[in-house]
Amino acid sequence: MKNNITLLNKSLPVVLCGILLSASLALMSNSGITEDKNSPKKLTEANLKVDTVASGLKMPWATGFLPNGDLLVTERGGKLRLVKNGVLDPQEISGIPEVYYKGQGGLLDVALHPDYKTNGWIYISYSSPKKEGEEGDDGGANTALMRAKLKDHALTDIQQIFKAIPNVKANVHFGGRIVFDKKGYVFLSLGERGQKENSQNLSKDQGKVVRLHEDGKIPTDNPFVKTEGARPEIWSYGHRNPQGMTIHPTTGVIWEHEHGPQGGDELNIVEKGKNYGWPLITYGIDYDNSIISKDTARAGLEQPVIFWRPSIAPCGMTFVTSPKFKEWNGDLIVGSLKFMQLQHLTVKGNKVTGKEILFQGIGRVRDVRQGPDGNIYVVLESSGKIVKISPKS
Amino acid sequence: MKKLLFLILGPVFYSATLADQDDALAKSIERGKLVYSENCITCHMGTGEGVPASFPPLAKSDYLIKTPEKAIYAVKFGLIGKIKVNGIDYDNMMPAPGLDNNEIADVMNYIQNSWGNSSDKKIVTEKMVEAVEEKK
DSSP states (O other), rough: OOHHHHHHHHHHHHHHHHHHHHHHHHHHHHHHHHHHHHHHOOOOOEEEEEEEEEEOSSSEEEEOEEESSEEEEEEEEEEEEEETTTTTTTSSBBBBOOOOOTTTSSSSEEETTTHHHHOOOOEEEEEOOTTTTTTTTTEEEEEEEEEEEEEEEEEEEEEEEEEEESSSSEEEEEEOOEOOSSSEEEEEEOTTOGGGGHHHHHHSTTEEEEEHHHHSOOOOTTTTTTTTTTTTTTTEEOOOOEEEEEEOOTTTOEEEEEEETOOOEEEEEOOOOBOOTTTOOOOOBBTSSSOOOSSSSSTSOOSSEEEEEEEOOEEEEEEEEOOOGGGGTTTTEETTTTEEEEEEEEETEEEEEEEEEETTOOOOOEEEOEEETEEEEEETTTTTEEEEEOOOO | OHHHHHHHHHHHHHHHHHHHHHHHHHHHHHHHHHHHHHHTTTHHOTSSOOTTOOOOOOOOTTTHOOOOHHHHHHHHHOOEEEEEEEEEEEEEEEOOOOOOHHHHHHHHHTTTTSSOOTTOOOOOOOOHHHHOOOOO
């Protein structure tokens, strides 16, 4: 017995030493990451400030920058607003058509034509209720794209240039992001309206990205123009609910993010004619915990650049191309509705090599844009604000 | 004789009304399940457990069970700011899903009678939803 105690006394320091050693090893491996983050050249949240540039908005969805410094803001309920010198103009802009404001539907994205200064075109996407003669469910809706010009507080020269078909009686998955490629084409992302199988159906616009000429005409070199039964506006398919889309500033490649099922939100590179797999492949499961597909990959179906598990509910993203954020140039900033944060994704070529959470608790993020001044603007649904992120000092 | 008939038939009518009510509740719950899966499930989740620190649970939620009128208000007009559910603070925002009053009644009946919750056969009606007014 005595011997045993002696043995314990002798071995205790050894055991303790072992614990300390492994603890310090763990610390070392952690500090390895921390050190990298704190290296002096690294731009971090601590070097940035957040200023409110607009408040009092009701469920804002997107913003655009007018050349005179004013902001155009969509409110999902169906109003287009102006922010002048940091103050929300109480007078709304007239001319917005009837929108289907229900569930996730309503007035969605706004984007200025790249050549806005000379042509004055403003593009707006929205959930459009079924009109006489349109295909689909009575009382249903689908996403439409319009363009118009702004004269004082009124939209003029209003043209609906596209309407996704068919109308569907459901409140979910309208997509709605507008992107210009500066070659004369406009892209619009479309959700599958809660009918996942139609993402794979080329005779319907659900779960697609479409490509149009800027006046709404369909380009003759779109991938399915000659495919019988396929809708000619389709550029890519197999999407679920793409609520973010942006163009890479130098490569001109279009990046998109979409709400997946539980644990299956995706970041994709959108290319001509490709199938992104929903619902044949997915990294997520359904919200009732049922299995949608046992496969996460299949030949002929595109893989996401990354997927988010758990889902962050991404909404809005921008590439950084600003002298104010030099170290982040070429990277993506993505907004999260669900976790009320921004994510800074380090981009190398077609890969994401790092992920960093910024401004945890900022609010439900609807849109992220880099402004003409090189600062990053974030539209917050929860607080009804637009905030500007810029370097301190 | 008339009295006798009344005595016999009274309970029959009465129980028939009760059965109708149960049936109405069952049908409303069934419709409410669809409304839930379309408008609520991504945040409150398939079994009403919510998302820790972000979205409060509906399953066994004191907020829902003790103050259903507050829950109706939230579904009808949205909710912003701090609330306490089962002792835990949540500070988030729920956008108004833009449902019709009958759909709100259906989804209320569904969430009040799922995942271990029970409304004790009490039904939320369209009229009850209509009566809830926005506080300015």
